[in-house]
Amino acid sequence: MGGIKGQSSADYISSAFIFSLAVLFTFVEITSTYYSRSWEMTAANSKMDAEKFAYYLVKNSGNWSSNPFNSTSIAFGGDTINETRLQYFMGMPYQTAQNKTRMKKNFMVEVRTLPSIGVMSDISEFYCNSSTVDINLATTVNSTLSLVIIGGDYPNRTMYVSTTIGEFHSFSDILPIGPFNLKALAYSGDTYGTYEATFRVIDC
Numbered sequence: 001m002g003g004i005k006g007q008s009s010a011d012y013i014s015s016a017f018i019f020s021l022a023v024l025f026t027f028v029e030i031t032s033t034y035y036s037r038s039w040e041m042t043a044a045n046s047k048m049d050a051e052k053f054a055y056y057l058v059k060n061s062g063n064w065s066s067n068p069f070n071s072t073s074i075a076f077g078g079d080t081i082n083e084t085r086l087q088y089f090m091g092m093p094y095q096t097a098q099n100k101t102r103m104k105k106n107f108m109v110e111v112r113t114l115p116s117i118g119v120m121s122d123i124s125e126f127y128c129n130s131s132t133v134d135i136n137l138a139t140t141v142n143s144t145l146s147l148v149i150i151g152g153d154y155p156n157r158t159m160y161v162s163t164t165i166g167e168f169h170s171f172s173d174i175l176p177i178g179p180f181n182l183k184a185l186a187y188s189g190d191t192y193g194t195y196e197a198t199f200r201v202i203d204c
Contacts, residue, residue: 049105056101068092074100086111117143117186117193127175128204135171135182137195143188145169151180152201175201 061077068074068088074097076085089097090111098107118140127133139145142165149160149171156176164170169184184195 050107053101053103053107069096071100073102113190113192115193116191117141117188119145119184119186119193119195121182121184121195121197123182123197123199125199127199127201129175129177129201130204131174132172133175133201137169137171137184139167139169139186139193141188141191142167143186143191143193145184145186147171147182147184149175149180149182151178152176153178177201177203 057075058081059077060073060075062073062075063071064074064085065071068085069092074085074089076082076089090109092100119137120139121135121137123135137145137147144163144165147160147162147164147169150158152158152175156178158176160171160173160175162171179198179200182195182197182199186193186195
């Protein structure tokens with residue numbers, strides 16, 4: 001009888017252990033699913049708040065006074081953003097901007113100037129090393145164009161740098177065999193444009 005009791009105790013302990021593991025894994029799965037869903041809901045709500053905030057800034061005109069800090073609410077409104085108002089907004093202390101926009105939640109605003117100068121070229125995919133590589137570039141407005149070309153197979157790596165002014169720009173030089181990367185930055189006043197391309201010089 002004693003042996004039978006010992007066997008029953010071992011079976012009970014094994015069953016209880018397996019049951020405990022099952023409960024533990026079930027609890028972990030439910031918890032991770034809950035927190036995952038909670039995070040997704042939080043992210044969705046944050047995105048919605050950000051979209052509402054952006055819509056408010058763009059669509060509402062606010063009631064700007066001669067002293068923006070005395071305005072009860074601020075927004076940019078209109079088809080274009082008023083640069084002066086934007087500078088006032090970005091220069092305000094965080095708490096002041098939060099009060100003026102009537103936002104109860106914390107937020108972070110980034111301002112970026114997007115490229116507005118178009119840069120085009122007649123670049124080809126391949127060039128022969130037996131002739132001069134000629135590349136012409138054009139900008140949509142009269143601007144300063146900084147051009148960098150770097151590449152070539154080792155050890156014949158080379159770099160070409162130039163700066164030209166106008167609407168039409170050109171590069172002409174004999175390059176070694178290998179892949180090349182071309183990057184160009186056009187700028188005029190506060191506006192800019194970028195261009196990037198790759199090409200290869202082959203033996204022919």
